[in-house]
Amino acid sequence: MNIPLSSIQLTGYAHGGGCACKIPPGELEEAVRGLTGQTHENVLVGLDDGDDAAAVRITDDLAVISTADFFTPVVNDAYTWGAIAAANALSDVYAMGGTPVTAINLVGWPRSELPLELLTEVLRGGMDIAERAGAPVTGGHSIDSPEPTYGMAATGIAHPDKLMRNDAAEAGLPITLTKPIGVGLLNNRHKQTGEVFEAAITTMTTLNKDAAEEAVAARAKAATDVTGFGLLGHLYKMMRASRVGAVIDHTKVPHIDGVTEALRDGYIPGGSRRNLDWVRPHLNVADGFSEDELIVLADAQTSGGLLVVGEVPGYPVIGETVAEHPGTVTVR
Template sequence: MSDLKRLTDYAHGGGCACKIPAGELEEAVAGLVGQTSPDVLVGLDDGDDAAAVRIADGLAVLSTADFFTPVVDSPYDWGAIAAANALSDVYAMGGRPVVAINLVGWPRGVLPMEMMTEVLRGGLDIGARAGCPVIGGHTIDDPEPKYGMAVTGVADPDRLLRNDSAAAGLPLTLTKPIGVGLLNNRHKRTGEVFAGAIASMTALNREAAAAALAAGARAATDVTGFGLLGHLYKMCRASGVSAVLDAAAVPVLEGAREALRDGFVSGGTQRNLDWVRPRLSAGAGISEDDLLLLADAQTSGGLLVAGEVPGYPVIGHLVPADGGPAGITVR
């Protein structure tokens, strides 16, 4: 293994920063519809984190899948991060994950299978922490390593956290600091390891989701590849409201501002900002760097909740859209 490059060297992008840009994705799926029935509670329309289907009175099944290229060089940590990120889609809907299966692309003639075992071990350990069995999966021989999970969860259909249920007058709560995209990009380019970023990405959103539900929240999403600004805009657009974001109140991981200063901005982050800019208003003193930080492409980020969640910072509030398109004001 001594002649192997670093794991992140085998990936063209890292983590959720390698997602297809939001604008391009929406154009690609425009007009496509899945099977519809009265029991489909959440589908494709508003870009929610998981699909939701009612299967019995008081019971909905949630279904999601997420996978990506290496975001760190440690195979175990990458597996753990990818698993936490996939499980987050269920928590972001107010649900509980009940089973997961692995999704793996592996360059079998290039990287040793023992390394793939460590990736899977990381995912298995996160599943155990979540109380979610990880059973089997699917693998392909792929020139670029990829890992993630398809996750099935359950939820109360009357207590789903949705993109389209935010209301003007509610505060906005964020349950994890941002900046992992900048730190992951610095790690990929320099080899520096950021323990705080790994700890944040492997932390489950289970407790945050439970706290949001206990506080009576109806709308939430997790902050991943489209950045805080992108995911906030999607929620505002689906709910027909606008938002005022207090940039100084947004928690930021240690080292992220320095990574921004030193130019470790991913292409995905720049595309996020370009996508939301037509609906963005920046107040006095808000710089381009401030906006790039708010658009930073996250991997396994926190929950963005419409409502106050005890123990987590309030970063802004929702306001009426006044009959026009949804927008975001950063001050």
């Protein structure tokens, strides 16, 4: 195949990009309805509350964390896509308060459409991020597929008593967000125009390692990472699982540079609109709050930050948990 690698626009080979190509949250919950309730004495975190990863007790002081994440291209550069996908997959381990120890590649590749040299760059990007996390890539699986797809299955470890989970939030605590939001809007603009947003790439390739370690050191018990269901969607899931409510101040939520312009120019991903439609019945929104402001809060993120119930030094507090209106998010 004699296609110059630099001329290939990877995002053009997929109907969606990054975590915005997830099955919509409402549809996914319907699909897995009735599959919960499995019981095993050593399963600490399983299917019941849709947490970021599974956790299984091995010994009194060791739990194994298991997760997988993959998606279609979110940027056109192959190496960068691989790095973003790896950081995103490893984020689920960090969201549980764990340390990644190994990862395996998950690949779907249209071998008749795209050169394998490009796949090599994707895998190299993923391997470099895994190396940075201290989690060697030890294997993988690949298939010939209509769309390019890449991600990882990751394994981590944690102390059973120090797990952060999405059903452990308590009322009366601050809510911390460790990365700015808006990559869904910027990635959609990138796909349609080819513009590159370095600030978005930087945040997507930044591991949640430091944030997770600081959250565990602060004795946080509840956390999740902000990915395809957006800030509002993931916060709602955590509040619903924990049976408490949340109040957030939208002026405290940091945005990536360029998000306001992307919103103004209409580069709104379909996944972000679906997120808002799904979570809207569970929102209390202050009068005068615009639809555009809600869209940003529901924007489908890829490799987003951690949403921690508790104060994490060095990161912005965007709200607090409350006892009132359990399973509801109030936006003001």
